[in-house]
Amino acid sequence: MFDVAIIGLGAAGYTAAVYTARYKLSTLIVGEDEGGMGVTAAEVGNWPGEIDIKGPDLMDNFKKHATSFENVTHKQARVESLKQKDGGFSITYQNGETDDAKTLIIATGSNKRHLGAPDEEKFSGKGVTYCATCDAFFYKGKDVAVLGGGDSAVEGAAIAAQVANKVYLIHRRNEFRAEPFWVDEVKKKDNVEYVLERNVTEILGDERVTGVKLDKEFNGSDTINVDGVFIEIGSIPSTALAEQLGCEIDERKHLKVGADMATSVPGVFAAGDVSSGSNYFAQFATAAGEGSIAGNSVFTFLQAEGSN
């Protein structure tokens, strides 16, 4: 039985592992997607100490750090279920195998929000994607639409503009809530067209995406022809596994945590985008901060239990 199992291979999980490793706890860190949401950041400019680093490179540094400790077991696997058991918790994977741990740190991050438009799922992977910065490269010389007004959307438009022929940035409001840094980066591009105060009501296409339909006309038409649609309209905390344990969810659908990152279930802690911590500000820096606190809290919890 591990002292702690960390569910999630993102910034919060890897940081927690560095801490529990240094506390000399036997640590399992497991998840499906290495690097979590962090790998979707094309350019990271706000991880302190690194003026400019690619998300996948930063996450690779995190992973190397966490796995540099001999008391850390790193596993890439899809966790199907979490259950309470005597003296701790049991983790069941998609392939039926299991692991046990005395404590858990839920660092499952979040998933991209879907638009809910007709045919959205049908065209998923056939022109519809949920990570502009990951997939823009496949649309070299083509026309694409980016939907949304936050950091991911505006950064996505800036990155897509580097390779695409034309980028339509479609946003339901008339201003962006993204970092001004990225808003300025988009302004510098001459191949980005702003389609503001418009919603996409339908994804158009046959085998693949050929366009989007708008709720209001734009330049005399309610459709825009594009080969790709990048949907970047926010994310939803991945709380499903924690909910299996009965962890309380707050009004914003995040895992409710205290200052020590403890959830409502004793022995279960949370860190990163899935949690209600850090004023809901989902950043590499806050994920790291929360991961360190969760690691410390697990150590304190096990010491109090006398089980370590």
Added chain:
Amino acid sequence: MFDVAIIGLGAAGYTAAVYTARYKLSTLIVGEDEGGMGVTAAEVGNWPGEIDIKGPDLMDNFKKHATSFENVTHKQARVESLKQKDGGFSITYQNGETDDAKTLIIATGSNKRHLGAPDEEKFSGKGVTYCATCDAFFYKGKDVAVLGGGDSAVEGAAIAAQVANKVYLIHRRNEFRAEPFWVDEVKKKDNVEYVLERNVTEILGDERVTGVKLDKEFNGSDTINVDGVFIEIGSIPSTALAEQLGCEIDERKHLKVGADMATSVPGVFAAGDVSSGSNYFAQFATAAGEGSIAGNSVFTFLQAEGSN
């Protein structure tokens, strides 16, 4: 008038500056000690992504990042006072000069706690120091005492043992609350002697330190002869400047902040060791997390004020 003035040149302050810079706010970052408490860490093993880095090098990376933005003004100066003024705050330096800013981020960190022993101040800098890892190098081949049982003390003993002839690790309890990583590192040294359940009641010496007096005999004597005494018994949040503005202090003497790192005074935010955030867990990672939140909150505050 700057949009924001960040008081403190440590991990929290520099991270806040990276964020306010990217929000395109005119940013002043000012403090007396470059790198803050971060430079006192000889070896940093828990900054995610860096398996092993020296504190001063890490803080230098932070500074380079923050000062890479043209809208950031970096100033090394001792702040004497902070005052409210029309539309913001006024900062007065020791040399009488002033700066103005619409908002403040207090990132003044903490100061090392003093023992309160007779002659402690007299021998300060003459054998008594408050940073084992900074000063151990000056005690090559000598005998030294490290006082305390937390991370700084135990790390300090491990570092001092690399250069000193003998290290006495004097702690009032019989176990250490330091990270097990550092406790193990000390155990590996054969020139560290544990002096547990003892308090130092007096610093002995003439022109310079010659020893310490204990409250209980150790190996048949109540004195230990040493050339250096490293006092590492914790730290006290540096709240004096914020208190001039009337910012509320909590029961643990930290600046009381909400989830958004706002203090009780509108327009004044806090981050890092000085704040009550992050479950009082003072780490590089938590300082960075809080700095990012404070930067974001300043941006939101100024937008709401319509003053930006």
